[in-house]
Amino acid sequence: MTYHADQSGTSITGGPVNHLGLSFSRLEPNQFINWIGLGLMTPGNKSLSFVDATVLNQCRDDKQAFEMLKRAELLVPRGQALQLQLLTYHGSNQPSVPTQMLYDELLLELESRRLTTVFLASDMKMVSALEPLLLQRYPKLDYTIETLNDQYHFSTTQLAANLQQSESRVIISLLESPQQERMLSRLNRLMQDQLFIGIGAGLPESIMEVRANESTLWRRISLALRKKRHSILLKPTQWLGYAARWFEARLHPQGDTTQLNLAILGSSWRSRLLRTLIALKASSFRVRRALGRLLKRTLDLVGVGTGLLLLSPMLIIVALVIKLSSPGPVFYSQMRVGLRGKLFRMWKFRSMYTDADKRKAELEAQNEMAGGVLFKMKRDPRITPIGRIIRRLSIDELPQLLNVLTGEMSLVGPRPALPQEVEAYPVLARARLEVKPGLTGLWQISGRSDLPFDKQVLLDTAYVHTQSTSNDIKLIAKTIPAVVSGKGAY
Secondary structure, eight states, X not given: OOEEEOTTSOEEETOOEEETTEEEOOOOHHHHHHHHHHXXXXXXXXXXXXXXXXXXXXXXXXXXXXXXXXXXXXXXXXXXXXXXXXXHHHOOOSOOOOHHHHHHHHHHHHHHHTOOEEEEESSHHHHHHHHHHHHHHOTTOOEEEEEOTTTTTTOHHHHHHHHHHTTOSEEEXXXXXXXXXXXXXXXXXXXXXXXXXXXXXXXXXXXXXXXXXXXXXXXXXXXXXXXXXXXXXXXXXXXXXXXHHHHHHHHSOSSTXXXXXXXXXHXXXXXXXXXXXXXXXXXXXXXXXXXXXXXXXXXXXXXXXXXXXXXXXHHHHXXXXXXXXXXXXXXXXXXXXXXXXXXXXXXXXXXXXXXXXXXXXXXXXXXXXXXXXXXXXXXXXXXXXXXXXXXXXXXXXXXXXXXXXXXXXXXXXXXXXXXXXXXXXXXXXXXXXXXXXXXXXXXXXXXXXXXXXXXXXXXXXXXXXXXXXXXXXXXXXXXXXXXXXXXXXX
């Protein structure tokens, strides 16, 4: 077996292997840790990615993701499918170190160095699986977990600022490809002196497998089967891309003409197939979008019909009490901004004295809502005694069932804003206008008026990009305990 030295002087077993325009290296655990140490001591950003056949499939036609892999200082191959390709076409037959061992060595090294490490996770399910394992096996590891969901989808700059403020030194991505590579590429441009490591979604299983090696045979078998769910053999949608790359490697060996050969190949059957797949996905998206709108409207009509039927006696009683308790009309209406900026008249039970709008200017200095866009006071003197009760229980909003019936609003969505509030919106907040406003939404069940405006915007934009009928039903169900608690209602 031969050895060579890279630019940093670290020995790498067998030398790098060039495959499909990427340079892969196989390292022994001690070589791997030496590379990590040198990367941490060297000024500037460094990047390391673990790549398997599925990652290659998902990044091959994504220019930004593939460029991130090409620019990485170290690419470590993993998975039997990619190992087989390297063996077949490049004669790279040196033994492969299990990647779970490298993960373990990496985390132990970071733990011993007491470096601030940030994990990028896709959702809370990943966090709940990972955090107990980190606490058990690496109790002194200084780490935080950033759950992306959709809150940073349009604001990588904000994420980079938060990471830099946390004094992070190592950022480990547990996202799916190619989102992982695109995210690391953007962070690489926005941050300084970071070690970026792309692992993917399989870290919890790998930690469990390392622990299982010290456990019973049955536990080792169970975890081995669980790990196989990440195998390309169980992902039929990936087989075509894997076969295409197999033939690319056979027909077009690596050399000076690699990129030209790939361009010629990509302009023929692969290009036509890609265009066909894009057209099918676009058609599927349009159908699902139309179906989603139909289901949402059906849910609105069913909800309005049920609500008016069950709540009619209470609505009549509330109307009578409002009429008898203070002079003025039973209902109050305002012009609000709806879908794509369209104005509509929104109805509420009157909860304030009739001169409330005139007195608002006198109270602007006492606005308790952070951000300066919305106006809220916990002890607003313009609210009538009965108004405080119906506001706390959100009964004053129930006449908006009529707005839902006429199609101006939906049961679930961002709250409708006043025109002057929309004029003061920052750019990100205007995403709220891409859906119909609603009676309830994410921030209504998360604290209502207690939340600052920027948090309301994040929750509303998250809803805009993740809305579905099932999510709407869950939000409606969660609204009931939120209304009963009265938190943030004033």
